Amino acid sequence: MTACQDFDVLISLRAAGALDPEESARLEAHLSTCAACRAEAEADAAVLRLAKLPAPTDAERQATSGIVKGALAELHRREGRASSWKRTTAAFAAAAAILVAVLAPAVLGRRPAVPPEDASAVTAAAAWQEPDLDTLWSDAGLLDDDATSSADTAVDAALVAVDL
Amino acid sequence: MTPANRMDDESHRPSLRLVAGGVTPARREEEALVAAFLVGDDDAFGELVRRNEVMVLAIVRRYAQTPEDAKDLAQRVFLRAFEAARRSLRKGPRAAVPFRRWLVRVAVNLAKNHRRDGLRIVRAPLEELDRSGGVSTAPAAPDVLVLRERERRMREAVLLLPRRQREVLTLRIDAELPFAEIASSLAITENAAKVSFHHATRALRAALAGEDRP
Secondary structure, X not given: OOOOHHHHHHHHHHHXXXXXXXXXXXXXHHHOOOHHHHHHHHHHHHHHHHHOOOOOOHHHHHHOOOHHHHHHHHHHHHHHHHHHHHHHHHHHHHXXXXXXXXXXXXXXXXXXXXXXXXXXXXXXXXXXXXXXXXXXXXXHOOOOOOOOOHHHHHHHHHHHHOOO | OOHHHOOOOOOOOOOOOOOOOOOOHHHHHHHHHHHHHHOOOHHHHHHHHHHHHHHHHHHHHHHOOOHHHHHHHHHHHHHHHHHHHHHHXXXXXXXXXXXXXXXXXXXXXXXXXXXXXXXOOXXXXXXXXXXXXXXXXXXXXXXXXXHHHHHHHHHHHHHOOOXXXXXXXXXXXXXXXXXXXXXXXXXXXXXXXXXXXXXXHHHHHHHHHHHHOO
């Protein structure tokens, strides 16, 4: 026995309690005259009752309490790790800057003047700015402990593209 | 200063997108809480978690081996969703996605990966804890055992559904989300979500009928 084609999706939605009043009235009117669709409706409801998970028990609620505390602790742990990495990077950068400041006069003093064809390189070098560490850190994705598949990335990109 | 405008005076910081019309007060509050958290307000983080933890747990518990496993999964969902929200805000107002939508999307993906990565489960917490909340020790009546076996097989069948059907079905029957929210979270149309739900229901019926056959 199968449902009438015009009503089969509505019958599943009825079992999920997802019909709006107009759809519900239309379907109920049909069900009152169609035994096949009534049987389908009962079968859909029965399978969804089986598929639905039982409500959490008190023991399960107890075991899953404290998400706020745990998530905050993990967040602070990650931020602490990020800060430590930033401090290390900053120390290396400072040491490198001192080294350059000490050695540059001696090295540059022995070198010939920069030929004109290298002027663009000099300009580019002068325009270089230290990258923003937050951006680098974020782009490296090191905050993610969870593996992210390419499919996930594509989904995320699609979500981001959604114009709300 | 309200959380919503804490970042307005710093042009280099992420700012919330203002949407005219169609934005519920609850969503505005949620956006304000996200903004407050992103500038370091831990209380805002706590409030966001409290508002959404029931929904997130409802999504992930089907894929978790134990309640503790579900809790760990839920915590990771919140952390990933905040990171996703932070990154999307950095990309500008047009990239902004409501936080709750991130939560649903991340929960669905993490739960799926959790199963795929070998912590898969064919049992739900139900098998470890009886309905009164304790560890089950007393023998159950035969008809109860038969019912539980059918429920167990049905939960396996749910996990074997095609991805889209499984996502729509579980977001509806576990998290009890409206189809409009399911559709927007999965970036599909509401009609497509309803049709996927219908196909999932029929697939489960077919699976059940196949197993009941001698």
